[in-house]
Protein backbone atom coordinates (compact mmCIF):
# COMPACT_ATOMS: atom_id res chain seq x y z
CA UNK A 1 0.00 0.00 0.00
CA UNK A 2 1.57 3.23 -1.09
CA UNK A 3 0.38 6.75 -1.55
CA UNK A 4 0.59 7.89 -5.11
CA UNK A 5 2.26 11.27 -5.64
CA UNK A 6 -0.45 12.08 -8.13
CA UNK A 7 -2.96 11.77 -5.31
CA UNK A 8 -1.48 14.83 -3.75
CA UNK A 9 -1.08 17.07 -6.75
CA UNK A 10 -3.10 20.12 -7.69
CA UNK A 11 -6.14 18.23 -8.93
CA UNK A 12 -6.21 16.44 -5.62
CA UNK A 13 -6.28 19.75 -3.74
CA UNK A 14 -9.05 21.12 -5.98
CA UNK A 15 -11.15 18.03 -5.52
CA UNK A 16 -10.46 18.14 -1.82
CA UNK A 17 -11.70 21.72 -1.54
CA UNK A 18 -14.97 20.74 -3.22
CA UNK A 19 -15.59 17.85 -0.92
CA UNK A 20 -14.62 19.75 2.20
CA UNK A 21 -17.74 21.85 1.88
CA UNK A 22 -20.01 18.95 1.01
CA UNK A 23 -18.79 16.68 3.76
CA UNK A 24 -18.34 19.08 6.64
CA UNK A 25 -21.66 18.36 8.23
CA UNK A 26 -21.70 14.58 7.60
CA UNK A 27 -18.23 14.06 8.97
CA UNK A 28 -18.67 16.23 12.01
CA UNK A 29 -21.52 14.00 12.99
CA UNK A 30 -19.59 10.80 12.25
CA UNK A 31 -16.45 11.82 14.06
CA UNK A 32 -18.28 12.87 17.18
CA UNK A 33 -20.03 9.49 17.26
CA UNK A 34 -16.76 7.53 17.01
CA UNK A 35 -14.67 9.62 19.39
CA UNK A 36 -12.62 7.38 21.70
CA UNK A 37 -10.84 8.73 24.73
CA UNK A 38 -7.83 6.43 24.93
CA UNK A 39 -6.50 6.28 21.37
CA UNK A 40 -2.77 5.79 20.79
CA UNK A 41 -0.93 9.12 20.50
CA UNK A 42 -0.66 10.82 17.14
CA UNK A 43 -0.13 14.14 15.42
CA UNK A 44 -2.83 16.80 15.81
CA UNK A 45 -5.47 16.42 13.16
CA UNK A 46 -7.31 19.08 11.22
CA UNK A 47 -11.07 19.05 10.84
CA UNK A 48 -12.28 16.98 7.86
CA UNK A 49 -8.90 16.04 6.40
CA UNK A 50 -7.40 14.73 9.64
CA UNK A 51 -3.68 14.18 8.98
CA UNK A 52 -3.72 13.96 5.19
CA UNK A 53 -1.61 17.12 4.85
CA UNK A 54 1.14 15.52 6.94
CA UNK A 55 1.54 12.71 4.43
CA UNK A 56 2.61 14.98 1.56
CA UNK A 57 6.20 15.56 0.55
CA UNK A 58 8.03 12.25 0.83
CA UNK A 59 7.56 8.52 0.37
CA UNK A 60 4.81 7.32 2.75
CA UNK A 61 7.06 4.87 4.65
CA UNK A 62 9.53 7.70 5.31
CA UNK A 63 6.81 10.21 6.31
CA UNK A 64 5.25 7.64 8.63
CA UNK A 65 8.65 6.85 10.16
CA UNK A 66 9.28 10.55 10.87
CA UNK A 67 5.80 11.08 12.29
CA UNK A 68 6.10 8.00 14.49
CA UNK A 69 9.41 9.21 15.90
CA UNK A 70 7.72 12.42 16.99
CA UNK A 71 4.31 11.17 18.06
CA UNK A 72 4.23 7.52 19.00
CA UNK A 73 7.13 5.29 18.20
CA UNK A 74 5.34 2.00 18.93
CA UNK A 75 1.85 2.71 17.76
CA UNK A 76 0.47 5.98 16.43
CA UNK A 77 -3.05 7.12 15.54
CA UNK A 78 -3.59 8.79 12.21
CA UNK A 79 -6.82 10.11 10.72
CA UNK A 80 -6.74 10.05 6.93
CA UNK A 81 -9.96 11.57 5.66
CA UNK A 82 -12.82 9.54 7.09
CA UNK A 83 -10.61 6.61 7.99
CA UNK A 84 -8.96 5.96 11.33
CA UNK A 85 -5.57 4.28 11.10
CA UNK A 86 -2.98 3.05 13.53
CA UNK A 87 0.60 2.87 12.37
CA UNK A 88 2.84 0.18 13.80
CA UNK A 89 6.55 1.02 13.81
CA UNK A 90 8.31 -1.35 16.22
CA UNK A 91 8.82 -5.12 16.32
CA UNK A 92 7.03 -5.33 19.69
CA UNK A 93 3.88 -3.65 18.38
CA UNK A 94 4.09 -5.67 15.12
CA UNK A 95 4.07 -8.83 17.23
CA UNK A 96 0.87 -7.70 18.95
CA UNK A 97 -0.81 -7.20 15.56
CA UNK A 98 0.52 -10.22 13.67
CA UNK A 99 0.84 -12.78 16.45
CA UNK A 100 -0.97 -11.99 19.71
CA UNK A 101 -4.08 -10.56 18.01
CA UNK A 102 -3.49 -12.03 14.56
CA UNK A 103 -7.12 -13.06 13.97
CA UNK A 104 -8.53 -9.70 15.06
CA UNK A 105 -6.30 -7.94 12.53
CA UNK A 106 -6.51 -10.52 9.74
CA UNK A 107 -8.96 -8.64 7.52
CA UNK A 108 -8.16 -6.06 4.88
CA UNK A 109 -9.74 -2.63 4.46
CA UNK A 110 -12.19 -2.19 1.57
CA UNK A 111 -10.54 -0.79 -1.56
CA UNK A 112 -12.51 0.16 -4.64
CA UNK A 113 -9.61 -0.81 -6.91
CA UNK A 114 -9.45 -4.33 -5.43
CA UNK A 115 -13.22 -4.61 -5.72
CA UNK A 116 -13.22 -3.71 -9.43
CA UNK A 117 -10.00 -5.39 -10.57
CA UNK A 118 -10.30 -8.54 -8.48
CA UNK A 119 -13.96 -9.27 -9.28
CA UNK A 120 -15.33 -8.21 -5.88
CA UNK A 121 -12.14 -8.92 -3.86
CA UNK A 122 -12.14 -12.61 -4.90
CA UNK A 123 -8.33 -12.64 -4.89
CA UNK A 124 -6.16 -13.58 -1.90
CA UNK A 125 -4.51 -10.35 -0.74
CA UNK A 126 -7.64 -8.21 -0.53
CA UNK A 127 -10.14 -10.92 0.35
CA UNK A 128 -11.69 -10.41 3.77
CA UNK A 129 -10.55 -12.98 6.33
CA UNK A 130 -13.02 -15.85 6.10
CA UNK A 131 -13.94 -18.99 4.17
CA UNK A 132 -13.12 -17.67 0.69
CA UNK A 133 -9.69 -16.45 1.82
CA UNK A 134 -8.91 -19.76 3.60
CA UNK A 135 -9.62 -21.73 0.41
CA UNK A 136 -7.90 -19.28 -1.89
CA UNK A 137 -4.69 -19.58 0.18
CA UNK A 138 -4.62 -23.31 -0.49
CA UNK A 139 -3.72 -22.44 -4.05
CA UNK A 140 -0.09 -21.77 -3.29
CA UNK A 141 1.02 -24.62 -5.49
CA UNK A 142 3.51 -22.65 -7.57
CA UNK A 143 5.48 -24.65 -10.10
CA UNK A 144 9.20 -25.04 -10.00
CA UNK A 145 10.84 -22.24 -11.92
CA UNK A 146 12.30 -22.97 -15.30
CA UNK A 147 16.02 -22.62 -15.76
CA UNK A 148 15.54 -22.06 -19.49
CA UNK A 149 14.24 -18.55 -18.96
CA UNK A 150 17.28 -17.62 -16.92
CA UNK A 151 19.50 -19.10 -19.68
CA UNK A 152 17.67 -16.85 -22.14
CA UNK A 153 18.49 -13.86 -19.95
CA UNK A 154 22.14 -14.89 -19.82
CA UNK A 155 22.16 -15.27 -23.63
CA UNK A 156 20.67 -11.78 -24.13
CA UNK A 157 23.21 -10.27 -21.73
CA UNK A 158 26.07 -12.11 -23.45
CA UNK A 159 24.92 -10.69 -26.78
CA UNK A 160 24.91 -7.20 -25.25
CA UNK A 161 28.22 -7.66 -23.37
CA UNK A 162 30.35 -4.53 -23.20
CA UNK A 163 27.39 -2.20 -23.82
CA UNK A 164 25.04 -0.61 -21.26
CA UNK A 165 21.78 -2.52 -20.76
CA UNK A 166 18.57 -1.54 -18.99
CA UNK A 167 18.91 -4.35 -16.46
CA UNK A 168 15.66 -3.54 -14.64
CA UNK A 169 13.66 -3.97 -17.85
CA UNK A 170 15.42 -7.24 -18.67
CA UNK A 171 14.76 -8.56 -15.16
CA UNK A 172 11.12 -7.62 -15.45
CA UNK A 173 10.88 -9.55 -18.74
CA UNK A 174 12.44 -12.69 -17.30
CA UNK A 175 10.40 -12.69 -14.06
CA UNK A 176 7.27 -12.07 -16.10
CA UNK A 177 8.03 -15.02 -18.39
CA UNK A 178 8.80 -17.32 -15.48
CA UNK A 179 5.63 -16.29 -13.63
CA UNK A 180 3.60 -16.54 -16.81
CA UNK A 181 4.79 -20.12 -17.28
CA UNK A 182 3.97 -20.98 -13.68
CA UNK A 183 0.56 -19.32 -13.83
CA UNK A 184 -0.58 -19.97 -17.40
CA UNK A 185 1.58 -22.87 -18.52
CA UNK A 186 3.40 -20.91 -21.21
CA UNK A 187 4.77 -17.46 -21.81
CA UNK A 188 1.60 -15.68 -22.97
CA UNK A 189 1.62 -13.02 -25.59
CA UNK A 190 0.24 -10.24 -23.46
CA UNK A 191 -1.18 -7.29 -25.36
CA UNK A 192 -0.33 -3.66 -24.56
CA UNK A 193 -3.62 -3.11 -22.72
CA UNK A 194 -2.85 -5.97 -20.33
CA UNK A 195 0.68 -4.69 -19.79
CA UNK A 196 -0.86 -1.29 -18.96
CA UNK A 197 -2.81 -3.08 -16.20
CA UNK A 198 0.38 -4.70 -14.88
CA UNK A 199 2.15 -1.31 -14.88
CA UNK A 200 -0.66 0.56 -13.13
CA UNK A 201 -2.06 -1.91 -10.67
CA UNK A 202 0.34 -1.16 -7.83
CA UNK A 203 -0.52 2.52 -8.09
CA UNK A 204 -4.31 2.07 -8.04
CA UNK A 205 -4.15 -0.40 -5.16
CA UNK A 206 -2.19 2.10 -3.08
CA UNK A 207 -5.25 2.92 -1.01
CA UNK A 208 -4.55 6.57 -0.31
CA UNK A 209 -6.49 8.22 -3.12
CA UNK A 210 -9.08 10.74 -2.16
CA UNK A 211 -11.89 8.34 -3.03
CA UNK A 212 -10.30 5.66 -0.81
CA UNK A 213 -10.06 8.05 2.11
CA UNK A 214 -13.68 9.24 1.86
CA UNK A 215 -15.51 5.98 1.09
CA UNK A 216 -18.91 7.33 2.15
CA UNK A 217 -18.82 9.86 -0.70
CA UNK A 218 -19.83 7.38 -3.36
CA UNK A 219 -19.80 9.96 -6.16
CA UNK A 220 -16.05 10.66 -5.77
CA UNK A 221 -14.63 7.77 -7.85
CA UNK A 222 -16.77 8.88 -10.81
CA UNK A 223 -16.08 12.58 -10.25
CA UNK A 224 -12.30 12.10 -10.19
CA UNK A 225 -12.28 9.70 -13.17
CA UNK A 226 -10.88 6.92 -10.99
CA UNK A 227 -13.81 4.60 -11.60
CA UNK A 228 -13.57 4.80 -15.38
CA UNK A 229 -9.82 4.17 -15.16
CA UNK A 230 -10.47 1.04 -13.09
CA UNK A 231 -13.18 -0.16 -15.46
CA UNK A 232 -10.87 0.28 -18.42
CA UNK A 233 -8.20 -1.74 -16.63
CA UNK A 234 -10.65 -4.45 -15.69
CA UNK A 235 -11.88 -4.74 -19.29
CA UNK A 236 -8.30 -5.10 -20.52
CA UNK A 237 -7.34 -7.82 -18.03
CA UNK A 238 -10.68 -9.57 -18.28
CA UNK A 239 -10.39 -10.31 -21.99
CA UNK A 240 -6.86 -11.77 -21.59
CA UNK A 241 -7.88 -13.88 -18.58
CA UNK A 242 -10.98 -15.14 -20.43
CA UNK A 243 -8.82 -16.21 -23.35
CA UNK A 244 -6.36 -18.03 -21.07
CA UNK A 245 -9.13 -19.87 -19.22
CA UNK A 246 -10.92 -20.79 -22.46
CA UNK A 247 -7.64 -22.17 -23.89
CA UNK A 248 -7.11 -24.27 -20.80
CA UNK A 249 -10.65 -25.59 -20.84
CA UNK A 250 -10.35 -26.49 -24.53
CA UNK A 251 -7.06 -28.33 -24.01
CA UNK A 252 -8.39 -30.14 -20.98
CA UNK A 253 -11.51 -31.29 -22.74
CA UNK A 254 -9.50 -32.42 -25.80
CA UNK A 255 -7.27 -34.46 -23.54
CA UNK A 256 -10.28 -35.76 -21.63
CA UNK A 257 -8.40 -34.74 -18.54
CA UNK A 258 -10.20 -34.07 -15.32
CA UNK A 259 -7.35 -32.74 -13.22
CA UNK A 260 -4.29 -34.91 -12.92
CA UNK A 261 -0.84 -33.80 -13.89
CA UNK A 262 -1.16 -32.18 -17.27
CA UNK A 263 -3.22 -32.96 -20.34
CA UNK A 264 -1.72 -36.22 -21.42
CA UNK A 265 0.44 -34.51 -24.09
CA UNK A 266 3.36 -33.73 -21.86
CA UNK A 267 1.91 -30.41 -20.75
CA UNK A 268 2.48 -29.88 -17.06
CA UNK A 269 -0.20 -28.62 -14.74
CA UNK A 270 -0.07 -24.88 -14.07
CA UNK A 271 -1.84 -22.52 -11.68
CA UNK A 272 -4.92 -22.18 -13.91
CA UNK A 273 -5.19 -26.00 -14.03
CA UNK A 274 -4.95 -26.18 -10.24
CA UNK A 275 -7.80 -23.69 -9.96
CA UNK A 276 -9.89 -25.45 -12.62
CA UNK A 277 -9.36 -28.73 -10.75
CA UNK A 278 -10.65 -27.08 -7.59
CA UNK A 279 -13.61 -25.70 -9.51
CA UNK A 280 -14.47 -29.16 -10.80
CA UNK A 281 -14.36 -30.56 -7.26
CA UNK A 282 -16.55 -27.90 -5.67
CA UNK A 283 -18.14 -30.36 -3.30
CA UNK A 284 -14.85 -30.62 -1.34
CA UNK A 285 -14.74 -26.94 -0.58
CA UNK A 286 -17.98 -25.50 0.66
CA UNK A 287 -17.00 -22.20 -0.99
CA UNK A 288 -17.73 -21.73 -4.69
CA UNK A 289 -14.68 -21.43 -6.94
CA UNK A 290 -16.32 -19.41 -9.69
CA UNK A 291 -14.63 -18.28 -12.89
CA UNK A 292 -14.29 -14.82 -11.31
CA UNK A 293 -12.35 -16.36 -8.40
CA UNK A 294 -10.03 -18.10 -10.89
CA UNK A 295 -9.47 -14.85 -12.77
CA UNK A 296 -8.88 -12.79 -9.61
CA UNK A 297 -6.34 -15.21 -8.13
CA UNK A 298 -4.53 -15.76 -11.42
CA UNK A 299 -4.18 -12.02 -12.04
CA UNK A 300 -3.00 -11.33 -8.51
CA UNK A 301 -0.39 -14.07 -8.40
CA UNK A 302 0.89 -13.12 -11.85
CA UNK A 303 1.40 -9.51 -10.81
CA UNK A 304 2.74 -10.38 -7.33
CA UNK A 305 5.30 -12.71 -8.91
CA UNK A 306 6.68 -10.09 -11.29
CA UNK A 307 6.70 -6.92 -9.21
CA UNK A 308 8.21 -8.26 -6.01
CA UNK A 309 10.95 -10.40 -7.57
CA UNK A 310 12.02 -7.69 -10.02
CA UNK A 311 12.10 -5.04 -7.30
CA UNK A 312 14.07 -7.29 -4.95
CA UNK A 313 16.65 -8.05 -7.66
CA UNK A 314 17.03 -4.40 -8.67
CA UNK A 315 17.78 -3.30 -5.10
CA UNK A 316 20.22 -6.17 -4.47
CA UNK A 317 22.16 -5.33 -7.61
CA UNK A 318 22.11 -1.61 -6.80
CA UNK A 319 23.46 -2.29 -3.31
CA UNK A 320 26.25 -4.62 -4.43
CA UNK A 321 27.30 -2.18 -7.16
CA UNK A 322 27.72 0.39 -4.39
CA UNK A 323 29.63 -2.14 -2.25
CA UNK A 324 32.41 -3.69 -4.38
CA UNK A 325 33.63 -5.72 -1.39
CA UNK A 326 30.28 -7.50 -1.18
CA UNK A 327 30.09 -7.94 -4.95
CA UNK A 328 33.51 -9.57 -5.01
CA UNK A 329 32.77 -11.87 -2.07
CA UNK A 330 29.41 -12.95 -3.47
CA UNK A 331 30.95 -13.52 -6.89
CA UNK A 332 33.75 -15.62 -5.42
CA UNK A 333 31.26 -17.86 -3.65
CA UNK A 334 29.07 -18.24 -6.72
CA UNK A 335 32.01 -19.06 -9.00
CA UNK A 336 33.32 -21.67 -6.58
CA UNK A 337 30.07 -23.38 -5.69
CA UNK A 338 27.34 -22.73 -8.23
CA UNK A 339 26.60 -25.47 -10.72
CA UNK A 340 22.86 -25.52 -11.30
CA UNK A 341 19.65 -24.95 -9.41
CA UNK A 342 20.39 -27.82 -7.03
CA UNK A 343 23.55 -26.11 -5.78
CA UNK A 344 21.69 -22.92 -4.84
CA UNK A 345 21.34 -24.21 -1.28
CA UNK A 346 25.08 -23.97 -0.77
CA UNK A 347 25.24 -20.26 -1.55
CA UNK A 348 25.15 -19.05 2.05
CA UNK A 349 26.70 -15.65 1.52
CA UNK A 350 24.26 -14.96 -1.29
CA UNK A 351 21.42 -15.70 1.15
CA UNK A 352 22.82 -13.06 3.48
CA UNK A 353 23.12 -10.54 0.63
CA UNK A 354 19.47 -11.14 -0.32
CA UNK A 355 18.33 -10.89 3.30
CA UNK A 356 20.24 -7.66 3.88
CA UNK A 357 18.73 -6.09 0.78
CA UNK A 358 15.23 -7.20 1.81
CA UNK A 359 15.88 -5.67 5.23
CA UNK A 360 16.79 -2.25 3.81
CA UNK A 361 14.48 -2.30 0.78
CA UNK A 362 11.42 -4.44 1.57
CA UNK A 363 9.44 -4.50 -1.70
CA UNK A 364 6.21 -3.88 0.26
CA UNK A 365 7.46 -1.35 2.83
CA UNK A 366 4.04 -0.97 4.50
CA UNK A 367 3.03 -4.61 3.92
CA UNK A 368 -0.62 -4.82 2.81
CA UNK A 369 -2.98 -2.80 5.06
CA UNK A 370 -4.90 -4.70 7.70
CA UNK A 371 -8.21 -3.93 9.30
CA UNK A 372 -9.18 -4.44 12.88
CA UNK A 373 -12.55 -6.17 12.76
CA UNK A 374 -12.79 -7.73 16.22
CA UNK A 375 -12.91 -6.32 19.71
CA UNK A 376 -9.53 -6.80 21.47
CA UNK A 377 -7.39 -4.79 23.84
CA UNK A 378 -4.23 -3.38 22.32
CA UNK A 379 -1.65 -2.80 25.05
CA UNK A 380 -2.91 0.07 27.17
CA UNK A 381 -4.74 1.70 24.24
CA UNK A 382 -8.19 1.48 22.84
CA UNK A 383 -8.33 0.86 19.09
CA UNK A 384 -11.86 1.09 17.69
CA UNK A 385 -13.26 -1.60 15.40
CA UNK A 386 -12.77 -0.83 11.71
CA UNK A 387 -9.49 0.93 12.28
CA UNK A 388 -7.04 0.35 9.44
CA UNK A 389 -3.61 -0.88 10.46
CA UNK A 390 -0.43 0.06 8.63
CA UNK A 391 2.63 -1.96 9.62
CA UNK A 392 5.71 0.04 8.68
CA UNK A 393 8.05 -2.87 7.89
CA UNK A 394 10.55 -0.44 6.40
CA UNK A 395 10.95 1.32 9.79
CA UNK A 396 10.88 -1.94 11.74
CA UNK A 397 13.62 -3.54 9.60
CA UNK A 398 15.84 -0.54 10.49
CA UNK A 399 15.07 -0.38 14.22
CA UNK A 400 18.43 0.56 15.77
CA UNK A 401 17.57 -1.28 19.00
CA UNK A 402 17.78 -4.53 17.03
CA UNK A 403 20.19 -3.69 14.22
CA UNK A 404 23.67 -2.31 14.85
CA UNK A 405 24.55 0.42 12.36
CA UNK A 406 21.06 -0.14 10.99
CA UNK A 407 21.34 1.99 7.84
CA UNK A 408 24.48 0.21 6.62
CA UNK A 409 24.33 -2.51 3.96
CA UNK A 410 26.28 -5.26 5.74
CA UNK A 411 25.24 -8.83 4.82
CA UNK A 412 27.60 -10.36 7.41
CA UNK A 413 25.21 -9.24 10.17
CA UNK A 414 23.16 -12.31 9.25
CA UNK A 415 25.99 -14.65 10.32
CA UNK A 416 24.86 -13.93 13.88
CA UNK A 417 21.12 -13.75 13.33
CA UNK A 418 18.60 -15.68 11.37
CA UNK A 419 17.46 -15.23 7.78
CA UNK A 420 14.33 -17.17 8.62
CA UNK A 421 11.41 -15.67 6.72
CA UNK A 422 8.72 -17.56 8.57
CA UNK A 423 7.49 -14.47 10.36
CA UNK A 424 8.88 -15.43 13.78
CA UNK A 425 11.32 -12.53 14.05
CA UNK A 426 9.34 -9.35 14.17
CA UNK A 427 12.39 -7.14 13.67
CA UNK A 428 12.72 -8.59 10.14
CA UNK A 429 9.41 -8.88 8.28
CA UNK A 430 9.91 -8.34 4.52
CA UNK A 431 7.20 -10.96 3.87
CA UNK A 432 4.93 -9.92 6.75
CA UNK A 433 3.93 -12.44 9.43
CA UNK A 434 0.95 -14.30 10.80
CA UNK A 435 -2.07 -15.52 8.89
CA UNK A 436 -1.79 -12.97 6.10
CA UNK A 437 1.91 -13.50 5.55
CA UNK A 438 3.08 -13.80 1.92
CA UNK A 439 2.35 -17.27 0.49
CA UNK A 440 4.90 -16.72 -2.31
CA UNK A 441 8.07 -16.67 -0.17
CA UNK A 442 9.69 -19.81 -1.62
CA UNK A 443 8.63 -19.09 -5.19
CA UNK A 444 9.85 -15.47 -4.99
CA UNK A 445 13.16 -16.31 -3.32
CA UNK A 446 13.88 -19.16 -5.73
CA UNK A 447 13.52 -16.82 -8.73
CA UNK A 448 15.61 -14.11 -7.09
CA UNK A 449 18.43 -16.44 -6.06
CA UNK A 450 18.64 -18.30 -9.36
CA UNK A 451 18.77 -15.11 -11.43
CA UNK A 452 21.24 -13.43 -9.10
CA UNK A 453 23.58 -16.45 -9.07
CA UNK A 454 23.56 -16.50 -12.89
CA UNK A 455 24.22 -12.75 -13.19
CA UNK A 456 27.20 -13.02 -10.83
CA UNK A 457 28.53 -16.25 -12.31
CA UNK A 458 28.54 -15.22 -15.96
CA UNK A 459 29.32 -11.52 -15.78
CA UNK A 460 31.41 -8.85 -14.20
CA UNK A 461 29.50 -5.61 -13.90
CA UNK A 462 30.50 -2.00 -14.39
CA UNK A 463 28.74 1.34 -14.43
CA UNK A 464 28.24 3.13 -17.77
CA UNK A 465 30.81 5.81 -18.67
CA UNK A 466 30.48 8.95 -16.64
CA UNK A 467 28.35 7.36 -13.93
CA UNK A 468 30.12 7.41 -10.57
CA UNK A 469 27.60 5.62 -8.41
CA UNK A 470 24.17 4.02 -8.47
CA UNK A 471 21.32 6.44 -7.81
CA UNK A 472 19.25 4.93 -4.98
CA UNK A 473 16.16 7.19 -5.18
CA UNK A 474 12.92 5.32 -4.51
CA UNK A 475 9.77 5.71 -6.60
CA UNK A 476 6.14 5.77 -5.55
CA UNK A 477 3.96 2.65 -5.88
CA UNK A 478 2.55 -0.30 -3.97
CA UNK A 479 5.98 -1.86 -4.31
CA UNK A 480 9.08 0.11 -3.47
CA UNK A 481 10.78 0.34 -6.86
CA UNK A 482 13.79 2.31 -8.00
CA UNK A 483 12.94 5.67 -9.49
CA UNK A 484 15.66 5.56 -12.13
CA UNK A 485 16.31 2.78 -14.61
CA UNK A 486 19.24 0.57 -13.63
CA UNK A 487 21.72 0.80 -16.51
CA UNK A 488 24.82 -1.39 -16.17
CA UNK A 489 27.42 -2.92 -18.47
CA UNK A 490 27.76 -6.72 -18.39
CA UNK A 491 31.27 -8.02 -19.13
CA UNK A 492 31.31 -11.71 -19.99
CA UNK A 493 33.27 -13.78 -17.53
CA UNK A 494 32.98 -17.04 -19.46
CA UNK A 495 32.77 -20.47 -17.86
CA UNK A 496 29.82 -22.82 -17.75
CA UNK A 497 28.02 -23.41 -14.47
Ligand code: HEM
Pocket residue numbers: 124125126137142300301302304305306308309312362363364367368369429430431432433435436437438439440441443444445448
Ligand atom coordinates in the same frame (compact mmCIF):
# COMPACT_ATOMS: atom_id res chain seq x y z
C1 HEM B 1 10.67 -11.37 -2.89
C2 HEM B 1 9.43 -11.58 -3.16
C3 HEM B 1 8.21 -11.20 -2.32
C4 HEM B 1 8.06 -10.35 -1.25
C5 HEM B 1 9.15 -9.55 -0.54
C6 HEM B 1 6.66 -10.37 -0.86
C7 HEM B 1 6.12 -9.66 0.20
C8 HEM B 1 4.80 -9.73 0.60
C9 HEM B 1 4.24 -9.00 1.72
C10 HEM B 1 5.01 -8.07 2.63
C11 HEM B 1 2.93 -9.32 1.82
C12 HEM B 1 1.92 -8.78 2.84
C13 HEM B 1 1.94 -9.63 4.10
C14 HEM B 1 1.08 -9.05 5.21
O1 HEM B 1 0.11 -8.34 4.94
O2 HEM B 1 1.38 -9.34 6.39
C15 HEM B 1 2.63 -10.24 0.75
C16 HEM B 1 1.39 -10.80 0.53
C17 HEM B 1 1.12 -11.62 -0.52
N1 HEM B 1 2.02 -12.09 -1.47
FE1 HEM B 1 4.01 -11.73 -1.53
N2 HEM B 1 5.99 -11.22 -1.70
C18 HEM B 1 6.89 -11.75 -2.60
C19 HEM B 1 6.62 -12.65 -3.59
C20 HEM B 1 5.39 -13.14 -3.88
C21 HEM B 1 5.11 -14.06 -4.95
C22 HEM B 1 6.16 -14.60 -5.90
C23 HEM B 1 3.78 -14.31 -4.91
C24 HEM B 1 2.94 -15.19 -5.78
C25 HEM B 1 3.31 -15.68 -6.92
C26 HEM B 1 3.21 -13.55 -3.80
C27 HEM B 1 1.87 -13.55 -3.45
C28 HEM B 1 1.34 -12.88 -2.36
C29 HEM B 1 -0.07 -12.92 -1.96
C30 HEM B 1 -1.18 -13.68 -2.67
C31 HEM B 1 -0.21 -12.15 -0.81
C32 HEM B 1 -1.47 -11.89 0.01
C33 HEM B 1 -1.57 -12.88 1.17
C34 HEM B 1 -2.84 -12.71 2.03
O3 HEM B 1 -3.36 -11.60 2.13
O4 HEM B 1 -3.29 -13.71 2.60
N3 HEM B 1 4.22 -12.86 -3.21
N4 HEM B 1 3.78 -10.48 0.02
